[in-house]
Amino acid sequence: MAVSKDDLMVHIKEEWCKGCGICIAYCPKKVLGFNEHGKVSMLDRDNCIKCGMCEMRCPDFAIFLGGKENV
Amino acid sequence: MNNPLVENYFRVDKLPHIWCPGCGHGIIMSAIARAIEKSGLDKDKVCIVSGIGCSSRAPGYMDFNTLHTTHGRALAFATGVKLANPELEVIVIAGDGDLSAIGGNHLIHAARRNINLTTICFNNNIYGMTGGQYSPTTATGDKGTTAPYGNIDRPFDITQLAAGAGATYAAKATVYHVNQLQKYIEAAIGHKGFSMVEAVSVCPTYYGRKNKKGSAVDMMNWLKDSFVDMKIAEKMPEKAVGKFVMGEYVNKVEPEYTELYDQVIERLKG
Amino acid sequence: MSKVIKFLQGNEACVEGALMAGMRFYSGYPITPSTEIAELSSEKLPKVGGKFIQMEDEIAGIAAAIGASLTGKKAMTATSGPGFSLKQENIGYAAIAEIPLVVVNVQRGGPSTGLPTSPGQGDVMQAKWGTHGDHPVICLTPDSVKETFDLTIRAFNLAEKYRTPVILLTDEITGHMREKIEIPEVSELEIYDRVMPEKGADYKAYRLDEGDLVPKMAPFGSGFRYHVTGLMHDETGFPSNSTENADVLIKRLMGKIEANKEDIITYEAYETDDAEYLILSYGGTARTAKAAVKKLRAEGIKVGLFRLITVWPFPEEQVRALSEQVKDILVAELNFGQIKLEVERVVKGNANVRLCGKANGEILTPEELMKAFKEVL
Numbered sequence: 001m002a003v004s005k006d007d008l009m010v011h012i013k014e015e016w017c018k019g020c021g022i023c024i025a026y027c028p029k030k031v032l033g034f035n036e037h038g039k040v041s042m043l044d045r046d047n048c049i050k051c052g053m054c055e056m057r058c059p060d061f062a063i064f065l066g067g068k069e070n071v
Numbered sequence: 072m073n074n075p076l077v078e079n080y081f082r083v084d085k086l087p088h089i090w091c092p093g094c095g096h097g098i099i100m101s102a103i104a105r106a107i108e109k110s111g112l113d114k115d116k117v118c119i120v121s122g123i124g125c126s127s128r129a130p131g132y133m134d135f136n137t138l139h140t141t142h143g144r145a146l147a148f149a150t151g152v153k154l155a156n157p158e159l160e161v162i163v164i165a166g167d168g169d170l171s172a173i174g175g176n177h178l179i180h181a182a183r184r185n186i187n188l189t190t191i192c193f194n195n196n197i198y199g200m201t202g203g204q205y206s207p208t209t210a211t212g213d214k215g216t217t218a219p220y221g222n223i224d225r226p227f228d229i230t231q232l233a234a235g236a237g238a239t240y241a242a243k244a245t246v247y248h249v250n251q252l253q254k255y256i257e258a259a260i261g262h263k264g265f266s267m268v269e270a271v272s273v274c275p276t277y278y279g280r281k282n283k284k285g286s287a288v289d290m291m292n293w294l295k296d297s298f299v300d301m302k303i304a305e306k307m308p309e310k311a312v313g314k315f316v317m318g319e320y321v322n323k324v325e326p327e328y329t330e331l332y333d334q335v336i337e338r339l340k341g
Numbered sequence: 342m343s344k345v346i347k348f349l350q351g352n353e354a355c356v357e358g359a360l361m362a363g364m365r366f367y368s369g370y371p372i373t374p375s376t377e378i379a380e381l382s383s384e385k386l387p388k389v390g391g392k393f394i395q396m397e398d399e400i401a402g403i404a405a406a407i408g409a410s411l412t413g414k415k416a417m418t419a420t421s422g423p424g425f426s427l428k429q430e431n432i433g434y435a436a437i438a439e440i441p442l443v444v445v446n447v448q449r450g451g452p453s454t455g456l457p458t459s460p461g462q463g464d465v466m467q468a469k470w471g472t473h474g475d476h477p478v479i480c481l482t483p484d485s486v487k488e489t490f491d492l493t494i495r496a497f498n499l500a501e502k503y504r505t506p507v508i509l510l511t512d513e514i515t516g517h518m519r520e521k522i523e524i525p526e527v528s529e530l531e532i533y534d535r536v537m538p539e540k541g542a543d544y545k546a547y548r549l550d551e552g553d554l555v556p557k558m559a560p561f562g563s564g565f566r567y568h569v570t571g572l573m574h575d576e577t578g579f580p581s582n583s584t585e586n587a588d589v590l591i592k593r594l595m596g597k598i599e600a601n602k603e604d605i606i607t608y609e610a611y612e613t614d615d616a617e618y619l620i621l622s623y624g625g626t627a628r629t630a631k632a633a634v635k636k637l638r639a640e641g642i643k644v645g646l647f648r649l650i651t652v653w654p655f656p657e658e659q660v661r662a663l664s665e666q667v668k669d670i671l672v673a674e675l676n677f678g679q680i681k682l683e684v685e686r687v688v689k690g691n692a693n694v695r696l697c698g699k700a701n702g703e704i705l706t707p708e709e710l711m712k713a714f715k716e717v718l
Contacts, residue, residue, distance in 0.1 A: 131570070138408070147404035151406055153408075154366070339387050
């Protein structure tokens with residue numbers, strides 16, 4: 001079943017983030033950044049196009065595109 | 072909450088994994104899980120086999136029948152698993168040293184037999200687990216803790232090595248080009264015969280530091296700039312000058328080993 | 342029931358026994374004087390739906406057999422001296438990961454390439470200590486073609502029962518010698534099959550049920566997804582660095598063999614009841630020793646033979662008890678005293694221990710043994 005992008009959002013599992021910065025560097029919309037702990041953080045959710053590249057390149061399963069209902 | 076992919080295909084209680092920040096291996100492991108998901112495999116019928124090294128810790132995190140063997144021998148163990156029970160989809164995870172140095176003999180012979188194993192080489196061009204010694208894929212001139220004056224060895228191209236030994240599917244992609252990587256892994260899983268995908272990884276901790284390659288992101292950028300797709304390289308050779316070529320090097324159909332053996336058994340019944 | 346009588350080489354009898362025990366997978370690499378085991382396996386296994394594969398080297402030979410065993414198949418590999426050296430690392434793997442496996446070593450003259458077509462018994466200590474780290478070992482050694490058949494079956498049974506590699510240590514004498522043997526019906530044999538966990542059970546690959554020393558083993562692909570590693574692991578099979586956990590595991594591995602010594606150890610005591618002197622031997626050399634004992638008895642000398650059938654674990658209590666009865670123990674073996682050392686250790690000075698050994702590729706003759714024996718009189 002195809003899931004509409006409207007139902008998806010980027011989730012961050014901060015405790016698994018090792019702060020490598022790969023997702024931040026390759027986010028096409030530059031909506032991600034580091035927080036004060038050096039972990040990834042969503043800075044601009046409105047401009048996230050939900051492409052999922054952050055999830056694909058995250059070595060640590062710390063960021064992913066998932067259902068909104070799971071928030 | 073966790074990524075559904077993680078919930079479905081990983082042993083969540085074993086995560087986070089032991090790999091260093093920025094290590095490309097997690098990207099490959101995640102691509103393998105997605106490729107398995109897309110292939111629609113039954114988890115109970117998937118066996119993941121590894122040898123020793125950083126990459127070889129991957130099976131411990133993955134929720135399948137998992138076998139962490141001795142250094143270099145993953146393909147030999149996997150050959151026994153597959154021949155004894157061809158129903159199992161056997162995927163081998165091996166580092167560059169594991170696969171092409173201590174396990175080099177098993178690589179060429181598994182490829183020669185065309186046994187239906189899918190091998191994913193996590194190539195970070197270094198021995199990471201032991202602290203950064205040069206490997207058979209370390210570029211000439213690069214440094215390792217055992218090549219303090221620069222490596223004088225010539226490196227293997229593992230994809231070409233497998234192809235030369237008879238692999239019927241051999242492809243190469245990098246952890247930067249992750250869509251392509253996942254596509255090749257999926258194709259390799261679907262391929263009947265010996266398949267190998269060389270996943271070019273990054274090791275910021277040892278290879279990066281020893282060779283002043285910068286951060287994980289810097290190393291990913293280097294992959295982005297240094298690899299060119301085979302189709303582009305064929306159409307516009309000038310774009311491939313001084314670069315590494317990724318793509319499907321071999322994709323052909325030849326008789327598969329366990330099927331040939333089953334034919335022998337059938338013949339003897341008659 | 343019609344009896345099947347065959348005239349077989351020891352190596353052939355090994356394959357016959359293996360098939361009756363349920364061997365359905367063989368992987369190995371050609372090496373003299375064990376090659377007939379591979380050749381006959383390649384011929385016979387596909388006829389019973391089993392698999393044979395000639396691997397690229399000795400290491401791969403044992404590795405593939407371990408992999409096959411994990412899918413629930415009874416697996417064997419065979420080799421000789423140099424190949425046995427190469428297999429050592431993975432023997433340790435099978436020991437720590439508790440994978441049933443039979444490893445046959447048809448001993449030849451060593452060290453190194455040594456004497457490929459001549460007998461030797463120089464691998465007895467390697468069978469115990471060859472792989473690194475402390476580990477349990479079961480090692481059996483036959484003295485005839487028939488016993489090669491019997492002990493191959495026993496090796497499979499012990500491997501499956503105790504989830505451990507079992508080494509069948511034969512030698513070029515018994516491997517290449519031909520004798521008439523009677524092949525029993527499978528129904529006459531005691532065949533032990535692996536104990537599997539129940540479906541739907543909360544399975545932990547290395548968890549013991551109450552009263553057990555050996556965990557139940559699920560074959561890969563049967564719906565129990567678990568992890569197997571050569572690292573120290575806990576009862577789930579996952580690696581663990583905890584020293585407490587390592588202590589539990591290694592003590593259990595050693596303990597499961599130690600606690601079952603009575604079941605595992607077999608030996609032959611010949612003319613020992615009234616013996617004042619003892620010859621201790623094993624394998625092909627024990628045939629010489631028995632001939633010498635018969636001749637010496639004919640001369641009126643009260644001498645007996647203690648023949649090891651299980652080499653490891655060593656029949657300590659039995660040898661120690663005999664050492665309290667006899668004045669002198671002559672150990673006959675084709676090496677420079679490997680088992681003699683073990684005998685000295687267990688008799689603790691109760692009896693004089695001497696060696697009649699050589700390692701030049703020749704067998705010992707009864708005359709040589711008698712001459713060595715008579716030096717004590």
